[in-house]
Amino acid sequence: MDFLTSLINSMPGAVAQGLIWGIMAIGVYITYRILDVADLTVDGSLGTGGAVCVVLVLNGVPVGVALLAATLVGMLAGLVTGLFHTACGIPAILAGILTQLALYSVNLRIMGTGTGGGKANLPISVDKYSLLVSARYVRALAANNPIIVLVIFCAILIGVLYWFFGTEMGCSLRATGANQHMARAQGINTNVTIVLGLMVSNGLVALAGGLLAQYQGFSDINMGRGAIVIGLAAVIIGEVIFSKIFRNFALKLLAAVIGAIIYYIVMNFVLRMGLSTDDLKLLTALVVAVFLTIPYWKGKYFTKTPVKKGGKDNA
Amino acid sequence: MLEIKNVYKTFNAGTVNEKVALKDLNLTLEDGDFVTVIGGNGAGKSTMLNAVAGVWPVDMGKIIIDGQDVTRLSEHKRAKYIGRVFQDPMMGTAATMQIDENLALAARRGLARTLKTGITKKEHEEYYELLKTLDLGLENRMTSKVGLLSGGQRQAVTLLMATLKKPKLLLLDEHTAALDPKTAAKVLTLSEKIVEENHLTTLMITHNMKDAIKYGNRLIMMYEGHVIYDVRGEEKKNLQVSDLLKRFEQVSDGGFANDRMLLS
Numbered sequence: 001m002d003f004l005t006s007l008i009n010s011m012p013g014a015v016a017q018g019l020i021w022g023i024m025a026i027g028v029y030i031t032y033r034i035l036d037v038a039d040l041t042v043d044g045s046l047g048t049g050g051a052v053c054v055v056l057v058l059n060g061v062p063v064g065v066a067l068l069a070a071t072l073v074g075m076l077a078g079l080v081t082g083l084f085h086t087a088c089g090i091p092a093i094l095a096g097i098l099t100q101l102a103l104y105s106v107n108l109r110i111m112g113t114g115t116g117g118g119k120a121n122l123p124i125s126v127d128k129y130s131l132l133v134s135a136r137y138v139r140a141l142a143a144n145n146p147i148i149v150l151v152i153f154c155a156i157l158i159g160v161l162y163w164f165f166g167t168e169m170g171c172s173l174r175a176t177g178a179n180q181h182m183a184r185a186q187g188i189n190t191n192v193t194i195v196l197g198l199m200v201s202n203g204l205v206a207l208a209g210g211l212l213a214q215y216q217g218f219s220d221i222n223m224g225r226g227a228i229v230i231g232l233a234a235v236i237i238g239e240v241i242f243s244k245i246f247r248n249f250a251l252k253l254l255a256a257v258i259g260a261i262i263y264y265i266v267m268n269f270v271l272r273m274g275l276s277t278d279d280l281k282l283l284t285a286l287v288v289a290v291f292l293t294i295p296y297w298k299g300k301y302f303t304k305t306p307v308k309k310g311g312k313d314n315a
Numbered sequence: 316m317l318e319i320k321n322v323y324k325t326f327n328a329g330t331v332n333e334k335v336a337l338k339d340l341n342l343t344l345e346d347g348d349f350v351t352v353i354g355g356n357g358a359g360k361s362t363m364l365n366a367v368a369g370v371w372p373v374d375m376g377k378i379i380i381d382g383q384d385v386t387r388l389s390e391h392k393r394a395k396y397i398g399r400v401f402q403d404p405m406m407g408t409a410a411t412m413q414i415d416e417n418l419a420l421a422a423r424r425g426l427a428r429t430l431k432t433g434i435t436k437k438e439h440e441e442y443y444e445l446l447k448t449l450d451l452g453l454e455n456r457m458t459s460k461v462g463l464l465s466g467g468q469r470q471a472v473t474l475l476m477a478t479l480k481k482p483k484l485l486l487l488d489e490h491t492a493a494l495d496p497k498t499a500a501k502v503l504t505l506s507e508k509i510v511e512e513n514h515l516t517t518l519m520i521t522h523n524m525k526d527a528i529k530y531g532n533r534l535i536m537m538y539e540g541h542v543i544y545d546v547r548g549e550e551k552k553n554l555q556v557s558d559l560l561k562r563f564e565q566v567s568d569g570g571f572a573n574d575r576m577l578l579s
Contacts, residue, residue, distance in 0.1 A: 164430075166432060166433050167428075167429070167430045167431060167432060167433050168423055168428040168429050168430070168431055168432070168433050169428045169429060169430055170433060171412075171416060171419065171420055171428070171433035171434075172420065172428045174409070174411075174412060174416075175409045175412065175420050177411075178409035178410060178411045178412055179405075179406070179408065179409045179410065181401070181406045181407075182406065182407055182408055182409055183391075183409070183420075184390045184391045184394065185368070185390075185394055185397075185399045185407070186394060186420050186421050186423070186424045186476070187391050187392070187394035187395055187423070187424040187425045187426075188391055188394075188420075188428065189389075189391045190391070
């Protein structure tokens with residue numbers, strides 16, 4: 001009974017975290033699914049978003065402006081990866097890793113700005129500053145419950161992205177991910193669209209980072225470690241569950257958000273079952289590996305060929 | 316309409332895999348020329364089309380489209396002037412996008428991609444009528460993903476895409492080679508119809524000598540990276556496959572045995 005109560009008590013927290021990581025997962029969806037690039041920048045840009053947001057709020061900037069700034073700086077990180085890839089010809093994965101590594105230093109610098117030197121961890125108290133979301137109120141039946149704010153955030157973002165990917169520019173981005181030859185033959189500058197996609201993606205990831213830092217009450221240099229894997233997990237879980245029923249683009253983005261929520265609910269569950277937090281990342285990596293393997297093996301070993309069974313069996 | 320002047324292209328220069336693909340290539344197309352291109356493997360046919368399309372820069376020489384020097388323009392910028400259909404049906408379309416979305420992308424070839432809607436209602440109706448002319452029933456599947464179509468259907472859609480915004484130059488790179496004979500004939504007939512209706516200047520590579528003679532007003536044969544035979548008008552109409560084979564034998568002496576099968 002105790003177990004059940006504590007599990008239910010932990011649900012609002014899992015949902016809130018899931019919503020924040022859902023925004024991050026949408027960013028991953030844009031690169032991984034639409035642009036067909038595995039972008040590892042996100043492990044750094046999530047932390048960048050958190051760092052920028054917390055530092056600005058600590059220095060007296062309104063939280064809305066701080067989040068906007070976090071998003072813009074995240075887009076800048078995407079721009080750097082994009083230029084590494086397109087202008088410098090570095091393979092996309094390596095370009096992302098380079099930016100991610102560079103961002104470690106950048107994030108330390110950001111967190112040291114106006115806060116007295118380089119810091120690996122920067123707390124921000126919801127008592128002293130007016131924050132948009134905080135874990136403290138996650139079980140409160142009030143307007144400041146972070147879940148309400150986050151649902152609104154997700155809804156607006158999905159709406160805006162749905163509109164954007166229906167525009168000429170958005171379509172050219174999708175075409176680039178689908179077939180670069182065709183895109184160029186139709187006059188699309190694929191270098192520009194790739195950079196643009198990486199910017200939009202990392203902007204979203206940094207926004208999620210800014211929200212996450214507020215929610216947990218601190219920004220940490222390691223907060224983005226393994227973010228790409230969590231984002232992928234969310235995207236894949238969403239696809240596995242909803243791919244048959246969610247055909248519309250907006251619903252596909254929603255599936256990624258729900259995937260993130262499910263991920264956090266499951267993680268909460270296994271932690272309460274007694275799994276050590278130390279093993280969490282191992283578990284996440286394995287889950288993603290398994291989910292990526294299944295469709296591959298399905299195609300390779302279990303391709304359904306219409307084989308007619310012997311007459312006797314069917315007679 | 317198109318001038319190719321003294322163009323050279325060597326792949327993997329300075330390595331053991333060095334391959335001279337284009338060697339002092341010269342070709343001038345008049346407005347409305349429909350030129351079929353033949354030649355053995357490695358003669359430089361596809362390389363010529365890729366050089367014109369700007370897939371990579373050429374080593375030397377000039378490419379001029381409708382009076383404008385495009386030699387230094389990148390592929391996507393040249394796309395403004397050029398419609399292309401590739402040998403591989405997968406290459407010309409975006410498989411994960413809908414038929415109407417693919418057409419809408421092509422309708423904006425050469426234009427800036429803005430934040431306006433990617434496909435308007437009016438366009439949708441136009442594409443319906445356009446797809447109807449293909450007689451493949453695609454007008455009723457406009458929101459299907461292109462990836463669900465057969466190779467022939469995809470090539471037909473790609474043809475529409477290449478000519479939706481009238482190009483100054485249409486490049487057909489063995490666009491029926493991957494199709495079964497019946498479908499190939501259909502797509503060829505469609506190509507001819509579109510070219511004639513729009514009075515398009517066209518370069519069409521083919522491995523089929525009969526098709527090369529049957530279609531177009533002019534025929535060129537390539538060998539070792541340049542044009543070795545150029546025939547047009549009445550003379551072309553009266554050509555026989557055997558004439559072409561003889562021609563080919565003359566220039567390529569030893570290498571002909573290998574190519575004979577490919578050309579027949």
